[in-house]
Amino acid sequence: MTKTGRIFTLLLRLLASGATLAATIIMVTSHDSAEVLNLTFEAKYSNESTFKYFVIAEAVASGYSLIVLFISSKSLLRHLVMILDVVITTLLSSSVSAALAIAHVGKKGNSHAGWLPICGQVHKFCNQVTGALIAGFIAAIIYLVLLLYTLHTVYI
Amino acid sequence: MALETERKTEAIFNSTPARKQKDRILLLLRLVAFLATASATIVMALNKQTNTLVVATIGNNPIKANLTAKFQYTPAFVFFVVANGMASFHNCFILVLEIVGHRIDYKGLRLAIIAILDMLIVVLAAAGDGAAVFMAELGKNGNSHARWNKICDKFQTFCDHGTGALIASFIGLILLLIINIISIAKLFKPKSDITI
Numbered sequence: 465m466t467k468t469g470r471i472f473t474l475l476l477r478l479l480a481s482g483a484t485l486a487a488t489i490i491m492v493t494s495h496d497s498a499e500v501l502n503l504t505f506e507a508k509y510s511n512e513s514t515f516k517y518f519v520i521a522e523a524v525a526s527g528y529s530l531i532v533l534f535i536s537s538k539s540l541l542r543h544l545v546m547i548l549d550v551v552i553t554t555l556l557s558s559s560v561s562a563a564l565a566i567a568h569v570g571k572k573g574n575s576h577a578g579w580l581p582i583c584g585q586v587h588k589f590c591n592q593v594t595g596a597l598i599a600g601f602i603a604a605i606i607y608l609v610l611l612l613y614t615l616h617t618v619y620i
Numbered sequence: 621m622a623l624e625t626e627r628k629t630e631a632i633f634n635s636t637p638a639r640k641q642k643d644r645i646l647l648l649l650r651l652v653a654f655l656a657t658a659s660a661t662i663v664m665a666l667n668k669q670t671n672t673l674v675v676a677t678i679g680n681n682p683i684k685a686n687l688t689a690k691f692q693y694t695p696a697f698v699f700f701v702v703a704n705g706m707a708s709f710h711n712c713f714i715l716v717l718e719i720v721g722h723r724i725d726y727k728g729l730r731l732a733i734i735a736i737l738d739m740l741i742v743v744l745a746a747a748g749d750g751a752a753v754f755m756a757e758l759g760k761n762g763n764s765h766a767r768w769n770k771i772c773d774k775f776q777t778f779c780d781h782g783t784g785a786l787i788a789s790f791i792g793l794i795l796l797l798i799i800n801i802i803s804i805a806k807l808f809k810p811k812s813d814i815t816i
Contacts, residue, residue: 507765512765513754554743557744561747562750577693615804618808619732
């Protein structure tokens with residue numbers, strides 16, 4: 465791989481680790497409570513199994529990105545890194561998609577199932593989840609670009 | 621003279637029994653993956669259940685209403701059907717290419733193009749699976765914090781069919797991931813060793 469190629473890859477990995485870390489932190493600190501008709505309505509990320517999965521997946525991807533930053537592109541491990549890249553991209557994309565599906569139910573509700581939207585009551589929680597989802601989406605796209613770029617340079 | 625020897629060596633490489641068996645195993649895996657994703661698409665697309673439920677009680681008379689559960693009511697399931705449809709189409713296309721168009725090539729990039737397409741489809745199918753599985757979990761267990769009731773106790777057949785489609789889709793996804801990893805591993809070898 466040429467020098468510019470290596471620098472570009474390094475930069476992409478740095479960006480990806482930053483994005484995944486941001487997504488994890490924003491989701492973990494999302495918290496809001498509301499009072500509706502004398503009932504305290506508390507919204508945390510841990511109430512939903514999907515958001516827990518999102519946090520775990522983004523944390524794993526973040527840790528992986530940071531560790532792989534230190535593996536140079538000429539070592540013997542680079543094949544394993546490429547395969548793990550595919551697995552991590554899959555994980556990231558599925559976690560963002562799952563969280564997005566549940567957040568959509570939270571925002572718009574589902575009239576056929578009798579599920580009311582909750583974003584009207586807990587604005588802050590909804591905004592933070594949206595921010596975490598955007599960061600996760602950016603991370604997934606960066607990983608996809610990184611994967612295609614590595615494949616392109618390795619094959620040539 | 622050198623060109624002839626090179627062609628003969630290439631012919632020998634291409635028809636080693638071990639290599640042919642590996643290719644056949646890959647082809648078999650891809651066939652199973654195609655069947656799995658296609659069945660997931662079809663089962664979820666035909667998923668529909670109508671049930672008569674008691675909606676309210678006025679005095680002594682229960683009011684019954686016909687409620688339907690369809691897959692189109694949930695965007696996650698619609699995405700699931702679309703993603704698995706695209707995955708099964710891709711599998712079918714590559715199967716046909718491997719069986720019939722064995723010599724079609726583009727500047728020697730055939731294996732790379734197949735690997736890249738596989739990667740994209742794996743990511744798409746994983747997204748579809750993730751969304752659908754968590755939506756199904758929400759339908760099965762509900763969410764007491766958000767006051768969302770579960771629906772699986774009233775629409776048992778709908779949930780069962782959905783579970784079957786999800787399992788088939790996951791099998792297809794795992795097989796596709798294995799095929800993709802094997803294809804990428806083939807790319808790592810130097811070009812003269814690759815059988816096309």
